[in-house]
Amino acid sequence: MLVVQNVNTYIGRKQIITDASFKIHPGDIIGLIGPNGAGKTTLMKTILGLTKFDGQIQLNQVSVTENQHAALAQVGALIEHPAIYPFLTGQQNLALYAHDSAACQRLISELNMTTYIHDQAKGYSLGMKQKLGIAIALLNNPQLVILDEPMNGLDVEATIGVRQLIRQYAAQGTAFLISSHILSELQKVMTQVILINHGRIIVNQSTAEFERLHHQAYQLRTEDSQLTVESLAKNQIHYVLDGDTFQVNSENIFEIQDILTAQHVHLKELAPISSNFEQMVVHLLNQQRGDHHDN
């Protein structure tokens, strides 16, 4: 559906995004993550044809350029701040973009906005504005929704509601590109992760693959610790021993199994040491910083 190919984005003469390429398919929920200033918002703006860029962006085989947005007719977005006119009520703000008033009313109910939707938006709290911004993005059955920090200012109930709504729309084929600093929240909905740093995409994987590949360490217990120590040392495999539990690197686990099998040492336990999503991301970013310094 959306194809981003070798995209470079510039603000003035400064290059913000370098050689970004990825695809989004119907029903995908892509988490766009990265540190502050990594280029997340710029990448989103670029997809919406709001920045100067080269490379190719196509939506359903129709190109998006800085001055041609016809392909974006079925795209909804919430970028930086919700686009709300304070002199209009919430309902009027939605009516400004809505093509189908019945669907608009349904969205108002689903986001629990009925109690204040007829009040002027200038009196809305941050969370109310944010929900209205999300509603505007979800209007008119979009094929692709781009949400920049959608959970900003939302309370727990609203966060759960928005999460459910995202899943519901995705099940019907709407694709999402969502950036958020609350990785734990993003982790609950996303099916694919794009990690961006210094304007470059450094990871573009399904969440399952990401978790599998980036678990940093495994713990190992065998029926013969002494023989295991000797075997690992002999094969120059790095480990840390704590009591009878070894901590080994994930990239060595297949080799270790082969060595121990050859030595007839049985495994009692080989399991990833639980590291959450945030730790994995931080580890990857640190690793990339290290690579940068090495270069």
Next chain:
Amino acid sequence: MAFSLYQEFYKLNHRKLTWLAPLVLLILMILTGLSIGYNESKLLMATCYNAPDWIMLILVVVGATTFSMEFQNNAILTLLYKSPNKALVYLSKYIVILVYNLWLHLLAMLFTLGLHTIPMNQSVSWSAIYLYQQPLWENMLKTVAVDVLTTTFIISLIFLLSCLINSNAVVISVSLLMVFMGQFVSANLLNAEKFTQILRWNPFNMTNLTRQYYNYTTYFDTSHLLNQQLLQGTLSYTLLFIVVGYLIFRKKRF
């Protein structure tokens, strides 16, 4: 295009200022009628109780906030990506303000017809001959028509400034300065009597078009241009400001 126009009309229609402005216009027209003198009925009727100046003031405020409200409410990004192209956003806004401009002028004429019936000033027939050997009703229609062109020129200037400056307070201030001080700047430039043949074509001079139409003898000495030349200058600058304003808008980063 139709949906962009619908959005712009919807916003204009829901702003208090849009509906407050005709009331302000009426009050200012009444104040003009009261202050200008009992025997100046013909001038008041031909100029719609000085409505051109008051409409200009209203348009500066409404026009300046047309773009700046998008910047200040963070709505410009949504507006842009939802429109097929930037030209459509710019054009829709321009058309809506033009229609509002026409509506204000129509109201000014209706208010004039109403004010003429009350004994605020000396009663004069609409068929009485006044400017250019024409009846008063014709003077009023032509003054309004000329003023629509002058205010369209001012709108183009405001749009250009709005695309350069994001703050509506600054745009309003600069626009008011240019509109109401512009003629003095132009007059001072021309009073120096150097390069008059060139300087008389300065854009500030075009703000004199309406005033010169209903007061030729006084304003010709200020503008150094014939009515026809002022008209040509106004139309040319209008076109120039629209194009330059759009090019700035197109290049602007949000």
